[in-house]
Amino acid sequence: MDDKKKVIFSGIQPSGELTIGNYLGAIKNWVKLQDQYDCFFCVVDLHAITVRQVPADLRRRTLELLAIYIAAGIDPDKNTLFIQSHVPAHSEAAWLLNCNSYMGELGRMTQYKDKSQKMGDSIIAGLFNYPVLMAADILLYNTDLVPVGKDQTQHLELARDIAQRFNNTYSPTFVIPEGYIPEEGAKIMSLQEPTKKMSKSDDNQNSFILLLDPPEVIRKKVSRAVTDGIGVVNYTDEQPGVKNLINIICAIKGLKPEEVLENYKGKGYAELKSDVAETLISELAPLQEKVKSILSDKTYLEDIYRKGADKANYIANKTLRKMQKKIGFIPR
Ligand code: TRP
Numbered sequence: 001m002d003d004k005k006k007v008i009f010s011g012i013q014p015s016g017e018l019t020i021g022n023y024l025g026a027i028k029n030w031v032k033l034q035d036q037y038d039c040f041f042c043v044v045d046l047h048a049i050t051v052r053q054v055p056a057d058l059r060r061r062t063l064e065l066l067a068i069y070i071a072a073g074i075d076p077d078k079n080t081l082f083i084q085s086h087v088p089a090h091s092e093a094a095w096l097l098n099c100n101s102y103m104g105e106l107g108r109m110t111q112y113k114d115k116s117q118k119m120g121d122s123i124i125a126g127l128f129n130y131p132v133l134m135a136a137d138i139l140l141y142n143t144d145l146v147p148v149g150k151d152q153t154q155h156l157e158l159a160r161d162i163a164q165r166f167n168n169t170y171s172p173t174f175v176i177p178e179g180y181i182p183e184e185g186a187k188i189m190s191l192q193e194p195t196k197k198m199s200k201s202d203d204n205q206n207s208f209i210l211l212l213d214p215p216e217v218i219r220k221k222v223s224r225a226v227t228d229g230i231g232v233v234n235y236t237d238e239q240p241g242v243k244n245l246i247n248i249i250c251a252i253k254g255l256k257p258e259e260v261l262e263n264y265k266g267k268g269y270a271e272l273k274s275d276v277a278e279t280l281i282s283e284l285a286p287l288q289e290k291v292k293s294i295l296s297d298k299t300y301l302e303d304i305y306r307k308g309a310d311k312a313n314y315i316a317n318k319t320l321r322k323m324q325k326k327i328g329f330i331p332r
Pocket of ligand 1: 010011012152155
């Protein structure tokens with residue numbers, strides 16, 4: 001491992017099927033980071049259980065997500081790919097950090113406020129402490145940069161505050177991480193309400209495309225995408241539906257909106273939609289094939305997550321020992 005490379009850490013929860021938003025907005029960009037940075041990409045199963053999970057589904061999705069990382073082009077030899085629960089230091093560091101965090105700052109997290117509102121009187125305590133676990137994830141690896149979407153910037157800010165506080169209370173221990181905003185950060189919006197982010201938890205199935213949706217489903221969902229009555233293909237905020245469709249092509253092909261627009265002079269929404277569907281299919285079909293073949297080779301996958309856990313455990317345990325020592329625990 002090259003010590004001079006900056007460290008990147010990111011993770012996705014295996015709590016639902018991935019949408020093309022997760023793929024184009026996150027995973028596809030991670031692929032570009034692997035040569036320049038020392039990357040840790042985690043399947044955060046400990047985070048996923050802050051909402052009740054069906055055990056069999058959690059198992060399937062955890063392996064599926066790992067297979068998706070690899071199929072998307074994240075090289076398991078260049079990067080550290082691992083499953084969060086395979087590194088016990090995450091849970092332990094989270095406890096230590098919980099004892100250095102305040103109820104007030106956790107209660108201010110907008111994601112907590114939104115999610116807990118829907119839980120009535122049965123708010124899971126882990127949901128409240130979730131950002132502290134996320135801070136542990138990041139801080140255990142001396143992370144310099146964290147690629148996250150807008151919805152996670154508040155959690156990252158909190159991780160920085162907790163790190164700073166620990167450093168001030170004891171002595172310098174943690175690197176203070178920064179957000180990494182990719183140059184062409186693709187934010188994919190709902191196909192039905194294009195001013196809202198595409199989300200797998202949307203009630204309307206037509207509003208999102210799943211990474212593992214078959215071609216006929218992709219064609220159907222794209223053809224039903226909401227546009228507008230203007231009828232001309234433009235890239236403006238007045239036409240958010242059309243803009244979103246153009247963004248999908250841009251994200252897949254690595255093009256600028258102007259370059260895509262050139263192809264639609266004198267053409268209508270039907271052509272644009274058909275191109276979006278076919279562009280998606282040609283990107284996703286080979287990916288889906290690879291995911292299938294990786295999942296069918298259990299030993300290959302096991303080998304990857306075991307090696308990943310070994311590398312991650314080594315680094316995480318070093319940081320954890322430092323934390324324990326500074327707090328005043330007796331070394332064993
Ligand atoms: N909370 C993140 C999300 O839901 C997932 C996550 C957990 C994460 N730990 C992390 C992201 C550490 C970046 C770094 O999207």
